[in-house]
Amino acid sequence: MEHKNINLTLKVWKQKNGQSQGRFETYLVNDISTEMSFLEMFDVLNERLIKEGKEPIAFDHDCREGICGMCSMYINGRPHGPWEGTTTCQLHMRAFKDGETIVVEPWRANAFPVLKDLMVDRSSFDRIIQAGGFISVNTGNAVDANAMPVEKDKADASFAAAACIGCGACVAACKNSSAMLFLSAKVTHLALLPQGSPERKTRALNMIAQMDKEGFGACTNTGACEAVCPKEISITNIARLNQEYLYAGLTADK
Amino acid sequence: MNWSSILSSSIGKKIVMAVTGLFLISFLLVHMGVNACIFKDLFDPTDNGDMFNRAADYMGKTALIRIMEVVLFAGFFVHIIQGLILEWENRNKRKKGYAVNLGNKGSKWYSRSMGLLGTILLLFLILHWWHFWIPSRFTHAGLENPILLSNNRVSHDMFKLMTVTFSEWWVVVVYVLACISLAYHLLHGFQSAFRTLGLSNTRYIKLINALGVAYSVIVPLVFALMPISMKMGWVGF
Numbered sequence: 440m441e442h443k444n445i446n447l448t449l450k451v452w453k454q455k456n457g458q459s460q461g462r463f464e465t466y467l468v469n470d471i472s473t474e475m476s477f478l479e480m481f482d483v484l485n486e487r488l489i490k491e492g493k494e495p496i497a498f499d500h501d502c503r504e505g506i507c508g509m510c511s512m513y514i515n516g517r518p519h520g521p522w523e524g525t526t527t528c529q530l531h532m533r534a535f536k537d538g539e540t541i542v543v544e545p546w547r548a549n550a551f552p553v554l555k556d557l558m559v560d561r562s563s564f565d566r567i568i569q570a571g572g573f574i575s576v577n578t579g580n581a582v583d584a585n586a587m588p589v590e591k592d593k594a595d596a597s598f599a600a601a602a603c604i605g606c607g608a609c610v611a612a613c614k615n616s617s618a619m620l621f622l623s624a625k626v627t628h629l630a631l632l633p634q635g636s637p638e639r640k641t642r643a644l645n646m647i648a649q650m651d652k653e654g655f656g657a658c659t660n661t662g663a664c665e666a667v668c669p670k671e672i673s674i675t676n677i678a679r680l681n682q683e684y685l686y687a688g689l690t691a692d693k
Numbered sequence: 694m695n696w697s698s699i700l701s702s703s704i705g706k707k708i709v710m711a712v713t714g715l716f717l718i719s720f721l722l723v724h725m726g727v728n729a730c731i732f733k734d735l736f737d738p739t740d741n742g743d744m745f746n747r748a749a750d751y752m753g754k755t756a757l758i759r760i761m762e763v764v765l766f767a768g769f770f771v772h773i774i775q776g777l778i779l780e781w782e783n784r785n786k787r788k789k790g791y792a793v794n795l796g797n798k799g800s801k802w803y804s805r806s807m808g809l810l811g812t813i814l815l816l817f818l819i820l821h822w823w824h825f826w827i828p829s830r831f832t833h834a835g836l837e838n839p840i841l842l843s844n845n846r847v848s849h850d851m852f853k854l855m856t857v858t859f860s861e862w863w864v865v866v867v868y869v870l871a872c873i874s875l876a877y878h879l880l881h882g883f884q885s886a887f888r889t890l891g892l893s894n895t896r897y898i899k900l901i902n903a904l905g906v907a908y909s910v911i912v913p914l915v916f917a918l919m920p921i922s923m924k925m926g927w928v929g930f
């Protein structure tokens with residue numbers, strides 16, 4: 440691919456803390472290599488801002504290889520930017536044209552309050568996992584990996600759901616700020632495997648109860664979550680979660 | 694978890710929407726079937742709505758249908774109230790919105806506009822009741838002269854009420870617009886209801902999607918043809 444340097448105008452959301460108002464700040468960034476990732480472009484800008492004695496832009500990042508789920512920028516009206524199936528850290532500057540204006544916003548949802556600039560508090564996801572995203576395992580020697588037979592198709596579907604990195608793009612894209620794609624990935628991951636069956640009913644009931652408590656909305660099957668998911672989690676998982684919930688709701692003892 | 698907490702959870706509310714929605718979808722088929730009797734006039738000009746009036750008379754005199762009428766109103770009530778509550782709640786989950794919106798990049802406009810389409814349908818429903826249901830049940834406005842049906846029963850001339858109502862252009866336009874809203878409401882609602890009830894099997898989803906598109910096109914089209922046919926004089930006296 441042809442390499443070149445481009446100049447861009449960035450409109451970035453700046454907000455001091457959760458209590459302050461926040462506004463867009465415009466930055467001109469010049470001589471940005473198209474080989475850079477989106478986050479590296481922010482690094483360049485931040486180094487310049489520090490040298491100029493200005494406040495750098497706060498943003499979340501960790502692994503920078505698309506598996507940690509920390510980077511969370513809403514770029515030009517799409518979570519993780521214009522490319523499909525990529526996180527912000529995997530988005531490269533060749534996705535943009537020279538002279539383009541890029542608008543960068545944090546995830547917007549009541550359940551994801553802004554901490555500073557582009558950083559939001561996603562601990563609501565952790566509490567949903569704590570409510571039911573686990574299995575019971577006996578202590579002692581590790582069980583032989585092949586002792587429990589699993590059908591290949593189910594193992595594959597479970598694995599595909601387990602690819603969810605919990606970045607929150609589904610919530611950011613959903614008009615209802617619903618976390619159903621995230622929950623459905625976590626529930627599907629465990630529900631399709633024999634190891635997940637002991638807590639099968641309480642898992643669906645408790646995780647949904649926690650999701651509602653955290654202030655996420657209800658799913659209306661619009662499909663926006665699936666379209667923006669960097670791990671391409673299928674919306675079919677939401678139907679499976681509904682099925683799990685209906686089954687648990689009808690048959691749970693208490 | 695007791696029943697009320699399950700039904701009032703986010704999925705529970707959606708299940709209520711799906712079940713009442715599918716019930717209303719089944720009602721639409723019956724409603725369409727009965728009203729399509731007006732089209733006998735196309736093949737038999739001497740009919741003058743006799744077949745339709747007999748069907749309407751049957752619906753009015755049958756006990757089971759009258760009981761189902763009450764259930765139907767309950768279904769409408771729950772679907773409308775729950776829908777409005779859900780729309781309101783979901784909108785409030787994002788107090789601060791985006792400067793640039795995702796828009797049509799991830800979802801269809803009608804999938805995101807179920808609340809708006811539903812509200813249009815509610816307004817239409819009020820007009821529709823005022824046009825037909827209230828006169829036939831209570832006021833008998835426009836139904837002052839009973840007629841003798843071919844099965845020797847004396848009945849209201851609902852066919853005449855239809856022709857009179859649909860002789861006005863604005864009524865025809867409003868009904869056709871309502872049918873378009875209904876089509877888009879169904880285009881999302883039909884398949885969404887099945888997904889909400891847990892249909893995750895890929896084979897069935899394909900079938901449901903195809904059925905949903907067919908239903909959303911055919912049913913509103915047949916309904917829309919009723920006022921159009923009467924205004925154009927294809928069906929009438």
